[in-house]
Amino acid sequence: MQGRLGRWHLVPIALAALLLLGALAMLGLDRAMRVRALEETRTAATSQAAILAAGLESELNKFSLVPRVLAVDPEVAALLGGESAQRPLLNRRLAALAQQTSAAAIYLMDARGTTLAASNWDRPDSFIGSNYRFREYFNGARKDGAASEFALGTVSRRPGLYLAERVGPADQPLGVVAVKVEFDSLEAKWRDAEDGVFVTDAGGIVLLASNPEWRFRSAAGERPAQRDPARDAMRFGVAEPLPFELPATGPAASRVRMIEKIQPIAPVGWELHLLADPAPRLSVALANGRLAGVIALALLALAGAGALVWRRQRQARAAAEIAAQTATLREQLQQANRLATLGQITAGLGHEIRQPLAAMRVYAENGERLLDADRTDEAAENFHRIAGLAGRIGEITEEQLNFSRRSAEEPRIIALAEVIDGSLLLLRDQIRQKGLSITWPDPRSAAAARVRARHVQLEQVLVNLLQNAVQAAGQGGEIALAIAARENSLQLSVTDNGPGVLPELQDSLFQPFVTSKREGIGLGLAIARDIMRELGGDLTHEATATGARFTMTMPAA
Structure with a gap:
């Protein structure tokens, strides 16, 4: 009797041990599912960042060709050489080219930086007559042949990338041709499709962003001592860019930092940053993990009911076999449907071929009789018709082979x-x-x-x-x-x-x-x-x- 009581005293201890093991297992499972969800988010973010970077590089490569081609255009050289009669024609050409390429502006400056022709020549904010000698892209293009600069427009105050190309040789430059590219539509697409996207220059300044409030912030940590406040104010409209901090997501009690993936943008030395929100995957993974843990604990609790478990397993196997047979039948029905469609066409082709074959036989038999009667001209006409019918059959069969190939x-x-x-x-x-x-x-x-x-x-x-x-x-x-x-x-x-x-x-x-x-x-x-x-x-x-x-x-x- 006392032995039984002793064994009953072990039941609470065993239950407590099981509960403790279950709690530890749940914690370990939560951790494993969390690590897996974060890794899946990183993998997906890496792939998406590569796609976005490739798209931006393609866009930049497209626009970089425009000033390069215009720099060797004879009409551009003629206007810079003093032939002012070229100006109206070149203005219209630049306007048409800007519309075709979706460039914000295309304009031509002489060696002193004064704009002589521009795509916006007929607008109130025309660049014609404006001097851009103070711009880095102008001086860089004169010196090195090509340059780029991201900055606010002096008139529109709209941000954009300026791509410039020198016209003429380095020792005697005639001028500079420049293209301004704005990225409003691209940023709008990012805003609609991604958790967060921004692009930084070599100094870590945010140039493009899915969130307009991030633009012109510094993602490089503390402000470098070598930055020029006056230059930043002219380019970005702010003398001292504020620091950029990665946003967090999720409930306030368990904030999760966004995962950042960085891809270089080759043509201009930029970097694309993709921010991926791991919260949705985390919540789903934790829910699935906990559900799996509960199921596992329930199965352990029911381990003694071996007969019931075996019955359920047998039922599960039977259901799986039925599902497999159903899938096989469905696939066979689909294949039969495809073959029936091909059969409809083939049956029609057979009808098309039988008629000329029957006619060929009649013409051949008549041809033999005509030859026996020494009526060679009429027999030749029959054989000519046979050749035509054979050609028709060839066309039909060749078309069938081409279609099925x-x-x-x-x-x-x-x-x-x-x-x-x-x-x-x-x-x-x-x-x-x-x-x-x-x-x-x-x-x-x-x-x-x-x-x-x-x-x-x-x-x-x-x-x-x-x-x-x-x-x-x-x-x-x-x-x-x-x-x-x-x-x-x-x-x-x-x-x-x-x-x-x-x-x-x-x-x-x-x-x-x-x-x-x-x-x-x-x-x-x-x-x-x-x-x-x-x-x-x-x-x-x-x-x-x-x-x-x-x-x-x-x-x-």
Whole structure:
């Protein structure tokens, strides 16, 4: 009896030990999940910072070419050489170039720093007549050939990067051409997409930032003794930049510092800083970790119920097998659906080939009789017709092979008329069976339409759109193809007079597995749009009064 009582006294001790072990395990799990969440945040931040830095470098490289090209322009040299008649023409050229490149301003200064021509020549804040000899980018370009400087505009007080290039040789410079680049749109994108982004120069001064309050603060710690307050006041509007501190996030009781990732910006010696907020990942990781800990403790508490655990495991295995079988069946159904689509086209091609084969046999038999009767001229005509029919069969089979081929060809100049002819050839039997009316593009526009793309991929997209239009238009329906030219692209549209796309599907029409067809799986349009965007174009949909219109946009050749 006393032995039993002694054993019962051990139960509270065992429970206390289990609780203590559980608490220690929870603390260790929390720590592990926290470390993992922080590491995931750092990894994602490193990748995102590299992407943002590459985008900014690309933008800067684009603008750096403008002053370099203008510096060797004959009209620029002529104006700096004293030919004032070039000024109106050059002003208009600079204005057009600034609009095309989205530059804030492009302007030309003589060797003394006086602006002779500018893209903003016709605006109240025109640079013409202003002297920028005091700017570092002017003096640096005169001395070294090229220079850059980030500063506030003297008139607009808007910050921007000035890229300058010397015109003429170093010993006898004619002047300097400069481009001002503003980054308002880029900062707005950062503000909408990232937790925090800012860019610093070589001295640690914040030049660009997703938060305007961070701009012109010093991220280099204490103010270096060699900084010039007067120069900083002229460039940044503040004589002594305030220190920049990394923001914290999360509840006040458990503030978490933002994770900072730095990427160099090659052309100008800047650094891009990405601030990533680890709080969301931390909260999710801790919640998942604690949930896993509770489940583990619960499983340990139920360790004695081996039979129940075994039963649950068996049920879990059975559910997993059912899920695997269901996934396999779903995949087989999808494959069968894809093969059915290919079979529809192939069946139509077989019908297209059987007719000329039958005609060839009749012509051949008649040709033999005509030769026996010594009617060689008529027999030759029969053989000529046989050759034409054989050529037609060759065209059909060649188009089928081209369409089914997985081509790794590079983009090339393609006539849209060839793509249209090939696509309609593949679907001719379906179109004829349904009695559809096909409206072709204007012959002149179709003959002149040239795009840069991959033939097989364009035909794949067009066949998909035409097949959808054939199904939507129904018996005796109408399908219209039209070609329209834009500034740097061509558009090929397919319009049908079917019932159109359901309103509830229009916003998600190009998402995978979205379809209104009972037999469809909803991948055709998603794949088609991916192909067009890979080719540098797009695929769009618009509802019409009597049906639907899908438009392929392609880069013009």
